[in-house]
Amino acid sequence: MIRFKNAIAFVALFLAQSQAFAQQPARKVPEVFTLEQCIAFALENQPLIRQAQIDEAITESTIRSKLADWYPQVNFGYNLQHNFEVQTSVIGGNPVKLGVDNTSALQFTASQNLFNRDVLLASRSKNDVRLQAKQATASTKIDVAVQVTKAFYDIMTTQQQIRVTDENINRLERSLKDAQSRYEAGVTDKTDYKRALIALNNTRAARQGYNEALSAKKEYLKTLMGLRPAESLNISFDTTQLEAQMAVDTLQRPDYAARIEYRLLETQRRLQEANLKYNKWSFIPNLSLNGAYNLNFQNDQFKKLYGVNYPNAFANVALVWPIFQGGKRTANIRTAEWQLQRTDVAIENLENSVNAEYAQALASYKSTLAQYYAVKENLELAREVYDVIDLQYKSGIKTYLEVITAETDLRTAEINYYDALYRLLAGKTDVQKALGQINY
Numbered sequence: 001m002i003r004f005k006n007a008i009a010f011v012a013l014f015l016a017q018s019q020a021f022a023q024q025p026a027r028k029v030p031e032v033f034t035l036e037q038c039i040a041f042a043l044e045n046q047p048l049i050r051q052a053q054i055d056e057a058i059t060e061s062t063i064r065s066k067l068a069d070w071y072p073q074v075n076f077g078y079n080l081q082h083n084f085e086v087q088t089s090v091i092g093g094n095p096v097k098l099g100v101d102n103t104s105a106l107q108f109t110a111s112q113n114l115f116n117r118d119v120l121l122a123s124r125s126k127n128d129v130r131l132q133a134k135q136a137t138a139s140t141k142i143d144v145a146v147q148v149t150k151a152f153y154d155i156m157t158t159q160q161q162i163r164v165t166d167e168n169i170n171r172l173e174r175s176l177k178d179a180q181s182r183y184e185a186g187v188t189d190k191t192d193y194k195r196a197l198i199a200l201n202n203t204r205a206a207r208q209g210y211n212e213a214l215s216a217k218k219e220y221l222k223t224l225m226g227l228r229p230a231e232s233l234n235i236s237f238d239t240t241q242l243e244a245q246m247a248v249d250t251l252q253r254p255d256y257a258a259r260i261e262y263r264l265l266e267t268q269r270r271l272q273e274a275n276l277k278y279n280k281w282s283f284i285p286n287l288s289l290n291g292a293y294n295l296n297f298q299n300d301q302f303k304k305l306y307g308v309n310y311p312n313a314f315a316n317v318a319l320v321w322p323i324f325q326g327g328k329r330t331a332n333i334r335t336a337e338w339q340l341q342r343t344d345v346a347i348e349n350l351e352n353s354v355n356a357e358y359a360q361a362l363a364s365y366k367s368t369l370a371q372y373y374a375v376k377e378n379l380e381l382a383r384e385v386y387d388v389i390d391l392q393y394k395s396g397i398k399t400y401l402e403v404i405t406a407e408t409d410l411r412t413a414e415i416n417y418y419d420a421l422y423r424l425l426a427g428k429t430d431v432q433k434a435l436g437q438i439n440y
Helices: 002-021 035-045 045-072 119-184 191-223 239-244 260-283 301-307 328-394 400-435
Strands: 072-083 088-091 093-099 100-116 286-299 312-320
Touching: 035 045, 035 119, 035 191, 045 119, 072 191, 093 239, 100 119, 119 191, 119 260, 119 400, 191 286, 239 400, 260 328, 286 301, 328 400
Parallel strands: none
Antiparallel strands: 072 100, 088 093, 100 286, 286 312
């Protein structure tokens, strides 16, 4: 019995694992990602983008469903009825039995819309509806690309900070050995040795903090890219190349038409214009062509029911003209006009917002650029000062406290340099987005 239960549990576990594997098919994930590969992978696998693409497919199916009403509608109906008591009417004072015990009918009907405002709206607005769905997908792709870019730069900065911290740890370990040797030789007291140990412990603690931050930032980027938790993420970058690409033409002006938000509003406006026409068409009657062919079978004996057919057929033109609806149509037209005016105001507001967004992004970029050049020069100076003081300490001219101070200044300058580089690259991305230069 126990073996039987174990076998059942094994089979259930196997099926569960097989189902999980089927739900997450294997895919090729690069061992190392460049920025371009991160963006390309995100555009292919990010759930928000896949949802937007599914929305496109839903929109296409909805359009086809609406346009289907332009085609002839053909239906078939079948009816079988047994009358337990046949209706009786009195005609000329005599009761007359109307009908038979068993009836059956087969009906073929066909109809064709000649004018229907719902179908006409679908036909005229289908291209803009498709375009709106595609533009929504493009907007999602732009947002994801910007977020992935900034997250990539953030990880790059943290990795560089870890590298700088590792170099500092190596220097401090050498300094600690030198201080210990000098202390043991009686050249200096134990103060230098303890200061070196304190600085080393603080730097190791800082490195641990950077490592934890790096893990969290990688998980965030993996989420943006659509990477699964079990899949690894390693990035590759060239800081020299990034520094060469950080320049931006600050004389450019934003082009509203290049912004996806502006194009979305333009599409929305055309759809609202179509909606306004749709509501005005409510005063026009609906016109349709209908026809039917009926096969009617009647007999008191069930087994002979389908022996004789009494067919009939017809065709007609139906016109439905709503005359009075309590002012509903006029109110709908007015609502559509207000919606159109609201979109015009939204477009005007977007133009102002784009100008403000670009001005803010450009100001931030220029400020960060100036700061970048300043910290870059500070880095060179801090490195030179450290080298000189370290050499003077070894020659017995400077105290170890001055070495620790110079080393701290150098580490701060290096970390500030990469932080400024990150903010500069992120600022460049904001400027490009404000200019409408990021498109997918």
